Amino acid sequence: MENEIISYPEMCQREGLNLQQGMNFRIGGDYSVILMSLRQNAPYRDQVLDEGATLVYEGHDLPRTEQTTDPKSVDQPEKTPGGTLTQNGKFHEAAQDYKAGHRPPEHVRVYEKIASGIWSYNGPFQLVDSWIENDGKRNVFKFKLHAVNEGLEPAKATLSEPPLGRRVIPTQVKLQVWKRDGGKCVVCRADDELHFDHIIPSSKGGTSLIAENIQLLCARHNIAKRDKIQ
Numbered sequence: 449m450e451n452e453i454i455s456y457p458e459m460c461q462r463e464g465l466n467l468q469q470g471m472n473f474r475i476g477g478d479y480s481v482i483l484m485s486l487r488q489n490a491p492y493r494d495q496v497l498d499e500g501a502t503l504v505y506e507g508h509d510l511p512r513t514e515q516t517t518d519p520k521s522v523d524q525p526e527k528t529p530g531g532t533l534t535q536n537g538k539f540h541e542a543a544q545d546y547k548a549g550h551r552p553p554e555h556v557r558v559y560e561k562i563a564s565g566i567w568s569y570n571g572p573f574q575l576v577d578s579w580i581e582n583d584g585k586r587n588v589f590k591f592k593l594h595a596v597n598e599g600l601e602p603a604k605a606t607l608s609e610p611p612l613g614r615r616v617i618p619t620q621v622k623l624q625v626w627k628r629d630g631g632k633c634v635v636c637r638a639d640d641e642l643h644f645d646h647i648i649p650s651s652k653g654g655t656s657l658i659a660e661n662i663q664l665l666c667a668r669h670n671i672a673k674r675d676k677i678q
């Protein structure tokens with residue numbers, strides 16, 4: 449579920465595999481998985497734009513080897529030396545094929561690292577664009593994704609600019625809430641099965657942008673609250 453907080457092993461278990469890399473094209477059968485981080489020491493420059501509606505995800509570097517001692521000084525690869533597409537190449541091809549009208553947008557599940565060993569499910573996205581840009585030293589891939597609502601059929605999704613769909617909670621807000629609530633449910637102090645909960649739900653106009661409207665709730669109290677609102 450969106451905004452759920454999980455450990456690394458839980459995340460891998462849920463996706464049914466060991467997520468060793470940040471970009472995982474089509475590992476879910478009919479969807480892809482990416483791992484992002486907006487932390488200061490994060491290896492890639494991912495960005496959340498349009499007040500949480502859009503994610504611009506940076507492609508990934510060559511692996512560090514004896515030949516490539518500084519991957520950050522080398523163009524991000526589209527193909528392997530053997531000529532097959534890298535993860536950058538696969539996502540790029542999917543985005544370009546979508547833009548050319550050859551396919552619906554790729555569905556992508558996004559997880560965000562918020563602290564060491566602690567991940568948050570940022571929900572479902574659609575891959576709508578990709579390009580190569582120079583970061584000052586070398587060429588990197590950029591992938592544009594729009595947040596969509598859970599259960600949205602890929603073909604039925606409407607893509608507007610700026611998108612009208614879901615908004616993700618900004619990283620800074622998540623970190624602030626995590627710290628303020630001490631990593632525990634604000635009702636019962638449980639420290640497992642936690643979610644970032646909107647105090648005023650977004651469906652009722654509640655914002656994702658300030659910590660005052662977000663709190664930590666365990667699954668039990670999250671469900672109890674939802675039943676009360678409905």
Ligand SMILES: [Zn+2]
Pocket residue numbers: 633634635636637638665666667668669
């Ligand atoms: Zn609780």
